[in-house]
Amino acid sequence: MLAEERHGAILRELSRKGSVKVADLAAGLGVSAVTIRHDVRELAGRGLLLRVHGGAVSVPEAPQREREREGPAAGEQARERARPEPYVLGMLVPQTAYYFPAVIRGAQEAAHELGVRITLAVSRYDLGEDRRQVAQLRASGVDGLLLTPSDNPTLSPATEQWVNQLDMPVVLVERQAGWSIPKAEQVATDHAYGAYLATCHLAGLGHRQVALLACESRTTPWIRQGHELAQRSLGLREGPVRMFPRAAPGAPAAMDEHVDDLLGVFRDEGVRAALVHNDMDALSLVRQLRSRGVSIPEDLAIVTYDDEVAALADIPLTAVSPPKEEVGAAAVRMLVARLNDPDRPLHVQLLRPRLRIRASCGAPPG
Known part of the structure; x- marks a missing residue:
């Protein structure tokens, strides 16, 4: 019709x-x-x-x-x-204390430029709260959703089913869902590329083996993928991978309890380079290692992932820096374009992160 x-x-x-x-x-x-x-x-x-x-x-x-x-x-x-009322976009994020403030800021700036409004909700990494907050946003009359579910839909069947049941325009933000969410558009950081970039940088400094140390999160599957791909494509020796459960709020950093084991990995296996996810754990790990006589970057070159507080370390940390503000802005533009033209082709956009060179990797700042 x-x-x-x-x-x-x-x-x-x-x-x-x-x-x-x-x-x-x-x-x-x-x-x-x-x-x-x-x-x-x-x-x-x-x-x-x-x-x-x-x-x-x-x-x-x-x-x-x-x-x-x-x-x-x-x-x-x-x-x-x-005159048409401005669009109102509902935005759900899992937290506002780390990583997502920059995403929100980028979304707000794009919304201001386009003359639309954003209503923000926070779920605290709980699928039940995801559902409740989105129900409230929809009841308030939002025209579409900028949605960061607590879990990746590809790894959570319950999340995948819920998102697929939403009967309004949805843009997934910093969640890669592949083809499992056929009606939702997606804007995310290409985290696999970020890990690939970091591993290649360390290899370019002469390291033939790069460890991966990470606290389990929604991002780690992509980081592992990029790390593995770089090792294969560059012909590196397979570096040790250590995954740690995320520490509870107020508890010591997850890697702190394993510093002695990590020291054994570095010394026994001769590993002298590591990619660490995320900044907070990297800062804590560097302090612990230095207290045990490990010199950064002479004994161990480190690249961290997220670039939230990496520059504030005693030894400023080289970091993979996701384009957080650009992701938020791109998501708003994508959703407004969908509202203006419901029949346009569905879009999926991956934005590549940058590498910020600092002192912890042993390369001169560039």
């Missing part, structure tokens, strides 16, 4: 009933709710109806003589009322 045909059907239904619901129109016309929302917004912008939560109502018509008495000012007010 063409857009003009849908518009006519919506206005006829509205004339007959005085109010309509998006869900009923979508079912009756055999199109998606996203398409009907776009139609309603366009008709509202032309002053032909008024948008309300979940649907639309008729525009009350003032008598012609009354409009004439009110003069040009009334016409300007009517045009002002007829």
